Each structure stands twice: as structure tokens, then as C-alpha cells.
Amino acid sequence: MDIAVVARNTEVADRFRAHLEDKLSKVEQLAPRARRIEVEITKEQNPRLADRAERVELTVVDRGPTIRAEAAADDRYAALDLATTKLMERLRRARDRRKNHHRRGGAKPIADFEELAPEPVVEELPTTPTPPTEPGEVVEAQLGDSPVIVRQKLHDTQPMSIDQALYEMELVGHPFYLFIDEETMQPCAVYHRHGWTYGIIRLNYEVAAKDAAL
Structure with a gap:
């Protein structure tokens, strides 16, 4: 399994790299089909x-959902230990779900959620940085003359159910998850609300006649 290491504002010593590879060697036991592990150290x-x-930040690129974990500490080794613990727990959860899904022949919804209408855009950004063109590519750019840095990353995706989107959100440890609803083919975002409840935002866009003529 390939391990790709990216360092930001720092360098990675050979000793830490060897320790990293040893810690992540156990990943293959829980994710034998994983192609690579992306490691970002900041x-x-x-x-x-x-x-x-x-x-x-650790990201396992598998044939199934992307599984991610991150942690921060005053020491790099401690941060790696924390992130690895989270990652292994999410890998176990993904493995167990695959087993249960195979036995039952399907999945059940994991939580209640409410749907919200999209809010209108109040203000447009002055410029739009050039988006990435390859899956996994990261692009960072300054927003106009402001000190704001915009970071973009391109992900491959397939239409999925809301249940699957909630599941994949938990695997990457994010408070929200953007996806394409397989029933409506609308772009949607699920997010944590409070406790074990979730919300979902849907975007609806109709092509105007003048847009269709372009």
C-alpha cells in the first residue's frame, strides 16, 4: 500500500516517516482493498x-467511501497517535457495515433529519480561484486583494442515498457532507444538528431560456 506524505510549513524527518509507516501498517488488515494512504502534516x-x-491528517483512499481522520497536539508523534486511533475506529466501522450490509442485503436509515430550503446568496466573492482539474488535487489561492486563502479539492463521486451520505460523513469526520441524491439527482449537503439528529440542504436550479441558448 502506498503512503503519500505532504508537509506544510515543515519538514518530515526520516525517523518520523519510518514511525509513520509502522503505525499505518495495520491499516491493510482492516482495509485490504485500499490503494493508498494520504498523510498531511501541518x-x-x-x-x-x-x-x-x-x-x-490521514486519508485512506479505498474502492469504497473515503475514510479520514485528523488530530492536533503539541507533539507530532502524539498527533499521529490520536489520528491513527480515530482512523482505525472508522475503518472498523466501515468493515462492520460492509459485513452487515452483505448479510441483510441492504441498509437501514441511521438517523432522522430535516430538510431546509437553500438560503439566498447575499454577497458574491470578488474573484473565483481556478478550481482543481484532477481528483485529489488541492489548489490554494488568495482571494483577490484580501488576505483570505481559499483551498479547493476535487473528489470523485457517484449518486447515493441519504443514508449512505450520512455514513460517509461519519467516516471522514466532517460536520457536513456534499453529495448527489440518487433519487432526485440534486446536489445536497447533510450536516450535524444536535445530538444524533441531522439536517439536509438541497439545491434546486432551473436553466433559464437565456442560459440554454448559450
Whole structure:
């Protein structure tokens, strides 16, 4: 299994790289079909954030859902331990779900959710950075003359059910998840609300006559 390491604002010593590969060697036991593990190590430059200056993000690229975990600490080794623990738990959850899905021949909804209408856009950004063109590619660009940095990443996807979207959101550890609803083919986003409840936002767009003529 390939392990791709990217360092931001820091360098990765050979000793840590060897430790990293040893820690991640157990991933293949839970995800034998995984193609690679992407590791992102970031060093926070702000001294006020010294207690979480070292951040480690782990992403397992599998044939199924992407599984991700991240953690921050004052020490790089501690951050790696925390992130690996989260990752292994999510890999076990994914493995168990696959087994249950195979036995039952389907999946059941895992939570209640409410649907919200999309809110109108109040203000447009002054510029739009060039988006990435390859899956997995990351593009960072400054937004116009402002100090704001916009980071974009392109992901492959397939239409899926709401239940599957909630499941994949939990696997990557995000508070929201963007997907295409397989029933309506609308772009949607599920998100955490409170407790074990979720919300879903749908986007509806109709092509105007002038747009169709272009």
C-alpha cells in the first residue's frame, strides 16, 4: 500500500516517516482493498496555538467511501497517535457495515433529519480561484486583494442515498457532507444538528431560456 506524505510549513524527518509507516501498517488488515494512504502534516506557526501546533491528517483512499481522520497536539508523534486511533475506529466501522450490509442485503436509515430550503446568496466573492482539474488535487489561492486563502479539492463521486451520505460523513469526520441524491439527482449537503439528529440542504436550479441558448 502506498503512503503519500505532504508537509506544510515543515519538514518530515526520516525517523518520523519510518514511525509513520509502522503505525499505518495495520491499516491493510482492516482495509485490504485500499490503494493508498494520504498523510498531511501541518506545522502551525501561530505561537498562541502551541498546544496544537502539530496537525496530522490521514486519508485512506479505498474502492469504497473515503475514510479520514485528523488530530492536533503539541507533539507530532502524539498527533499521529490520536489520528491513527480515530482512523482505525472508522475503518472498523466501515468493515462492520460492509459485513452487515452483505448479510441483510441492504441498509437501514441511521438517523432522522430535516430538510431546509437553500438560503439566498447575499454577497458574491470578488474573484473565483481556478478550481482543481484532477481528483485529489488541492489548489490554494488568495482571494483577490484580501488576505483570505481559499483551498479547493476535487473528489470523485457517484449518486447515493441519504443514508449512505450520512455514513460517509461519519467516516471522514466532517460536520457536513456534499453529495448527489440518487433519487432526485440534486446536489445536497447533510450536516450535524444536535445530538444524533441531522439536517439536509438541497439545491434546486432551473436553466433559464437565456442560459440554454448559450
